[in-house]
Amino acid sequence: MIRQNIRMAIRTIRRNVLRSALTILGIVIGVAAVITLVTLGEGATAQVASEISSLGSNRLDVRPGQAHRGPGGVRSEADPLEAEDARAIAREVGGVEAVAPVASMSAQAIHGSRNRSTTVTGTTRGFLQVRNWPLADGRTFSEAEERSGKAVCLLGTTVRKELFGSSEAVGAWIRLGKLSCRVIGVLESKGQSSFGADQDDVVLIPLRTFQRRLAGNTDVQAIYVSVKEGISTQKVKEQITELMRERRRISADKEDDFHVMDMQEITKALTGSTQVMTALLGAVAAVSLIVGGIGIMNIMLVSVTERTREIGIRLAIGAMERDVLTQFLVEAVVLSIFGGITGIALGLVTAAIAASVLGLPFIFNAGIVGTAFLFSAAVGIAFGFFPAKQAARLDPIEALRRE
Amino acid sequence: MSGNTHVSQSGPPLVQLRKVRKVYGTGQAAVHALKGIDLTIHAGEFVAIMGSSGSGKSTTMNILGCLDTPTSGSYLLQGVDVGALTRDQRALLRRYFLGFVFQGFNLLHRTTALENVELPLIYRSMPGGARRRLAAEALKSVGLEGRESHSPGELSGGQQQRVAIARAIVTHPKLLLADEPTGNLDSVTSREIMELLTALNRERGLTIVMVTHDVETAAFARRCIRFRDGLIVDGQPPERKPS
Helix, strand or coil: CCHHHHHHHHHHHHHHHHHHHHHHHHHHHHHHHHHHHHHHHHHHHHHHHHHHHHCCCEEEEEECCCCCCCCCCCCCCCECCCCHHHHHHHHHHCCCCEEEEEEEEEEEEEEECCCEEEEECCCCCCHHHHHHEEEECCCCCCHHHHHHHHCCEEEEEHHHHHHHHHCCCCCCCECCCEEEEEEEEEECCCCCCCCCCECCCCEEEHHHHHHHHHHHCCCEEEEEECCCCCCCHHHHHHHHHHHHHHHCCCCCCCCCCCEEEHHHHHHHHHHHHHHHHHHHHHHHHHHHHHEEEEEHHHHHHHHHHCCHHHHHHHHHHHCCHHHHHHHHHHHHHHHHHHHHHHHHHHHHHHHHHHHCCCHHCCCCCCHHHHHHHHCCCCCCHHHHHHHHHHCCCCCHHHHHHCC | CCCCCCCCCCCCCEEEEEEEEEECCCCCCEEEEEEEEEECCCCEEEEEEEECCCCCCHHHHHHHCCCCCEEEEEEEEEEEEHHHHHHHHHHHHHHHHHEEEEECCCCCCCCCHHHHHHHHHHHHCHHHHHHHHHHHHHHHHHCCCCCCCCHHCCCCCCHHHHHHHHHHHHCCCCEEEEEEECCCHHHHHHHHHHHHHHHHHHHHEEEEEECCCCHHHHHHEEEEEEEEEEEEEEECCCCCCCC
């Protein structure tokens, strides 16, 4: 019976090729949009993740506040970290390669008549090691400069270009807000991050200098830690957590008021935004699927009206309500599945082309293809039900009389 | 009726209408289509129903065909009280016991003759092979061998009505209801269709109830019932005219 219904539905659809094609257009576009956007979104996410892991899988970030708030989450209730925390980690935790406490603010960098609004980061020599960031010119901070809070700085290439053009930067003096400091080195270019931020738009100064002369407090926003090769980051993470709980005097029954993110969590936090984008675009696509469903409902209602006499004949020769219901429901579902399959094909092709144009990896996601397929079938059932019910409820006498 | 060897007078009658009334609408606007009719039809009969339009014959056909139910009174089909059944149960009665032939043929367009005849068998969930074989046999028995793959548009009116008859008899119904089966046909074709129905009644013992306006058509039946104003006025067989 169901096979009969499917054959009948396909025949009816083929009889009206143009109308059927227009009917499923909404579904086709909806499904194609979902497939394209999700596939590209996943490609972008995968690219970001691979870029992050290329920085080294051995990095740990310690930040105040609880984890899983996502970027920009509120962490105000937790005490800030201190420079001494970083020294303690370097001293007491085994397997640590380098440690860098970090505090940042935006400031105006001025040299002569040129200026640039940039990010000033107070940190230590360990920063270059943790970030795996070599110098292009000059030298890094000395231990003495760090300890005494000397006014020295390292420039990112963007800042160097803006302030000095082609002239020599090392040895020159620049002003950061009210602080006047000497350029002792220039960093190599890192280029844009995956999120479009210019990593070279930065000025590094010793943390103590930053705290005393710019921020006016002793807060440290984060501590970057790199783990020696061959050492389990998980173990180091546990040791850091233990040490920090001790240092921040957190009793055994309390939760951490800081968190140590490993590479996976950092990746998750950074790719979170692309996932939100994917979800939003997916929602837009879902709306177009619903619009497509309404198109199917419309055409099915027209079809029921046109075929009233046929329904009357079927009822007269012994079709039960559910036979007629099934017939029209199957027709709606076959239509929407046609739309779904066409949309999946179109979406995959579009995604493949767009991925190669945008230079993203093309990732085939069987899950989303399956979901799109089931969703289109569900749209057929949901929006085909009302017209099918209308057909099934027709009075055979009335229906046979209709021309 | 002595000439009809198939009429069975023993056992319960095939059709029994008792004091059947049918009222459409309510109050002032109520239309009394049937005002209490009694009718008994035995298996093997060939009954013609005559009467002017609005006399209640179409209502009676709808009730006999289980498409409609009486407002009061009872309709027993093979002893089953149809009035007490649900819509779906009546659909099943139609599926297994009734066949319909209409004035306007009512075939599915752009569907072959064979597929039209297969349709009632589909609702009986018969497998494809057996279905096609039975449908082809039915078409052959109405003289349409070789026309299986023609669509209704490619057939003449008489041929279309033969397809409709094949569709009605392919399930071997207990009762064939024909609503002005020759109403759209010329006199020669009408005669052919009536001869086909008569043969089905004689040779297979198929019980037929037929509505007609035409005295000549009614003459093919064994018994003629006349309706007037919602009542049966004459249940005697019509006089046979010499042909």
